Amino acid sequence: MPRELDEDDVRVRAGRGSRPRTRERPDHADAVAATVVAVDRGRYTCHVVGKVAAKAGWNAGTGAEPGAGSGAAGRPPRPPASTGVPSASTGALVAAVRGGSLRRTSVVVGDEVALVGDVSGTPGSLARIVGRAERHSVLRRTADDTDPVERPIVANADRLVIVCALADPPPRAGLIDRCLVAAYDGGLEPLLCLSKADLADDAPLRALYAPLGLPVVTTRPDADLSGLTALMAAHVCVMFGHSGVGKSTLVNRLVPDAAQAIGAVNAVTGRGRHTSSAAIALPMPGGGWVVDTPGVRSFGLGAVSTDRLLRAFPDLAPATAACPGGCTHLAGLAGCALDQAVEDGRADPARLASLRRLLAARSGADPS
Numbered sequence: 001m002p003r004e005l006d007e008d009d010v011r012v013r014a015g016r017g018s019r020p021r022t023r024e025r026p027d028h029a030d031a032v033a034a035t036v037v038a039v040d041r042g043r044y045t046c047h048v049v050g051k052v053a054a055k056a057g058w059n060a061g062t063g064a065e066p067g068a069g070s071g072a073a074g075r076p077p078r079p080p081a082s083t084g085v086p087s088a089s090t091g092a093l094v095a096a097v098r099g100g101s102l103r104r105t106s107v108v109v110g111d112e113v114a115l116v117g118d119v120s121g122t123p124g125s126l127a128r129i130v131g132r133a134e135r136h137s138v139l140r141r142t143a144d145d146t147d148p149v150e151r152p153i154v155a156n157a158d159r160l161v162i163v164c165a166l167a168d169p170p171p172r173a174g175l176i177d178r179c180l181v182a183a184y185d186g187g188l189e190p191l192l193c194l195s196k197a198d199l200a201d202d203a204p205l206r207a208l209y210a211p212l213g214l215p216v217v218t219t220r221p222d223a224d225l226s227g228l229t230a231l232m233a234a235h236v237c238v239m240f241g242h243s244g245v246g247k248s249t250l251v252n253r254l255v256p257d258a259a260q261a262i263g264a265v266n267a268v269t270g271r272g273r274h275t276s277s278a279a280i281a282l283p284m285p286g287g288g289w290v291v292d293t294p295g296v297r298s299f300g301l302g303a304v305s306t307d308r309l310l311r312a313f314p315d316l317a318p319a320t321a322a323c324p325g326g327c328t329h330l331a332g333l334a335g336c337a338l339d340q341a342v343e344d345g346r347a348d349p350a351r352l353a354s355l356r357r358l359l360a361a362r363s364g365a366d367p368s
């Protein structure tokens, strides 16, 4: 796998001990570890979590992105260990820019980074990001389904909370399906949050998603959020959903001082939130983080392959070995071995129907 050189490589391979240190080749022994909580036009707001403990795992390269190869294997996903979830009680917020060696490395909300320079966090100070830890998950989308360029949105999140209103706006299963594909693809555990349960019945959507075995919770203004908080506590959770489904309302209930926390981030970047594309991580009072993302209309999946999606269905994937070459496994195709597997009782028809819905969502067959 290709890997970009990081600054450690540069130092080791240069091999000239007497070489004077320059601004480009600093000694990063004193780097501090931080988590990126907001990104705004080249400015990174970082939450300092302590000293960089070990150099292993810190690099400036992007070669081994999870999801693209290994990360989403073996679905359904296991709940991740909560170790490494930054605690809200530690650390200052520091503004930073990417160091030169990271110019071609993506850094997004949730990335763990190494900072040098002015890490005081005092107004006007600016630190430099000189390393980015390997990611264990990446939520990514493409601009549209024909766009092969993946754009990471959030790194290292454990859970994708797909927020879907039961009414106003009416639920769009197509968008839920696409979010599910992105979660399975990126190594996040999806959960479905059906909001505005005071307005409509949740039974049809629950029935639709039952075969996938994912947690489903409903929320409404007149009931507490204990079901949702139990699933989110101590995890890094991305909230995602169509505009108007009630995401901000939920974030404000999950993080009672959300407005204040967002204000603190804005004060650090000094720029204000860039609403069209910015994600922001906010610490939850009970531990863990909620990453709020702007409402979307669609979710491009141009870079997700059939094989990567199939890994989310370990019960069905083996049967596809008998498919004709290039089989898309969509319904109505002659020779798709998944139909035979259902006929033989080796596969659950409801699971196959769900897989095919996601495959169709991925390939753009669904207009959502």
Ligand SMILES: Nc1nc2c(ncn2[C@@H]2O[C@H](COP(=O)(O)OP(=O)(O)OP(=O)(O)O)[C@@H](O)[C@H]2O)c(=O)[nH]1
Pocket (backbone or CB within 6 Å): 195, 196, 197, 198, 199, 219, 220, 221, 241, 242, 243, 244, 245, 246, 247, 248, 249, 250, 294, 295, 296
């Ligand atoms: N009836 C009902 N209305 C709700 C509920 N949650 C939110 N709303 C209303 O739905 C509207 C949209 O809520 P927001 O929280 O702004 O939605 P959003 O998903 O953050 O929207 P964007 O900011 O566009 O992404 C507001 O008028 C809320 O008051 C709910 O559980 N029930």
Ligand SMILES: [Zn+2]
Pocket (backbone or CB within 6 Å): 320, 323, 324, 327, 328, 329, 330, 335, 336, 337, 338
């Ligand atoms: Zn097939």
